[in-house]
Amino acid sequence: MMALWFVISLTSCGTSRIIVKKNSNTLTDRLPQPNSIFIITKEDPDLGDSFLIGTIATKHNGFSGDCNLRQVKRAAEKEAKEIGGNLIFITKHKLPNTLLNPCHRIRGNIYSVPNPEAFEKEILWNPNRKLKVRDFKGSTLDKPYVAATNTYFGYSTSVKSEENLVIVEVDTYFDCELSYYKNNKNQSLVLNHEQLHFDITELYARKFIQRLHQEIKNFEDLIKNVERIGNEVNKELLLKQEAYDKAVYSDLSQQSYWDKWTETGLRELDIYNSKTISRPYRKD
Known part of the structure; x- marks a missing residue:
C-alpha cells in the first residue's frame, strides 16, 4: 500500500x-x-x-x-x-x-x-536504520498477506525572503500503524522484502527532487508544476512497487535482482540524498 x-x-x-x-x-x-x-x-x-x-x-x-x-x-x-x-x-x-x-x-x-x-508512529528513511518486526504496528486481523508496508514521500516548503529563496525539503516515511507483520518462520526474508519497498520509495523521492532540480527555476515554476511532477513520479512509484511484488511473488529468486536494482538506483541518485532544493522566490 x-x-x-x-x-x-x-x-x-x-x-x-x-x-x-x-x-x-x-x-x-x-x-x-x-x-x-x-x-x-x-x-x-x-x-x-x-x-x-x-x-x-x-x-x-x-x-x-x-x-x-x-x-x-x-x-x-x-x-x-x-x-x-x-x-x-x-x-x-x-x-x-x-x-x-x-x-x-x-x-x-x-x-x-x-x-x-x-x-514511533512513522519512521524517516535512513540507510542505517533497517526495519524490524516491532516497527510494524498495524492490525493483522483479516489481512491477506504475511506483511504489508505503507511508505510515502512528501515535501514542505519555506521562504527566506531576505535571501530571496524558496526552499523545498522532501522526506520519505514508513507508517508504522498502517504497516503490519504476521509471525512466520522466514522473518529475515520477509523483513528484507518489506525494507526494499521502503528503499524503493526513497529512490523515487530522489527522482522527485531530481525532477524539481531539472524543471523548476523559480517560485512561479514551483506553484505551476510541483503537483504535476509529484503525480507523475508517484504513478511511476506505484507501478514499480507492483512490478516488484509481482516478480518476487512468482519467483523468490528475483529478490536478489531487485535488491541490486534498488541499490544501484540509490547510488546513482546519491547526489540528491539531501532531498532539498532552493530556487529564487521573486524574479529579478
Whole structure:
C-alpha cells in the first residue's frame, strides 16, 4: 500500500530560538543510554518508566530564517538531545500568524525514555536504520498477506525572503500503524522484502527532487508544476512497487535482482540524498 503526501507550507519567518530548562534533580547516571531514535508527539504518552529531564519552548527572532514546523522540530530535537532527551511531548503548539508571528512555536516536556521505538508512529528513511518486526504496528486481523508496508514521500516548503529563496525539503516515511507483520518462520526474508519497498520509495523521492532540480527555476515554476511532477513520479512509484511484488511473488529468486536494482538506483541518485532544493522566490 503506497501513498503520496504533499504539503505546501509557505512561511517567511524568524529563526527559531530554543529555550531549554533542565530539571536540577535529574540523576544523569540513571538516564538510559543515548538512542538514535527520537520522538516528538502531541499525544500524551504513557511515561511511567521515563525521566522528565526538562522543558522546551521555541520562539522566533525577526522575519527571516528557518521556522516551519519541520525546521522547528529539528531544532528542538537537537537541543533536547544535548541534555539526554529522546522524546518531546508537545503541550502547546501555536500556528503561524502572517501578521503577528509567522513561525510555528511549540512548548513541551523533555523526557528520557528507555524504549522510544514504542512511541514511533512513522519512521524517516535512513540507510542505517533497517526495519524490524516491532516497527510494524498495524492490525493483522483479516489481512491477506504475511506483511504489508505503507511508505510515502512528501515535501514542505519555506521562504527566506531576505535571501530571496524558496526552499523545498522532501522526506520519505514508513507508517508504522498502517504497516503490519504476521509471525512466520522466514522473518529475515520477509523483513528484507518489506525494507526494499521502503528503499524503493526513497529512490523515487530522489527522482522527485531530481525532477524539481531539472524543471523548476523559480517560485512561479514551483506553484505551476510541483503537483504535476509529484503525480507523475508517484504513478511511476506505484507501478514499480507492483512490478516488484509481482516478480518476487512468482519467483523468490528475483529478490536478489531487485535488491541490486534498488541499490544501484540509490547510488546513482546519491547526489540528491539531501532531498532539498532552493530556487529564487521573486524574479529579478
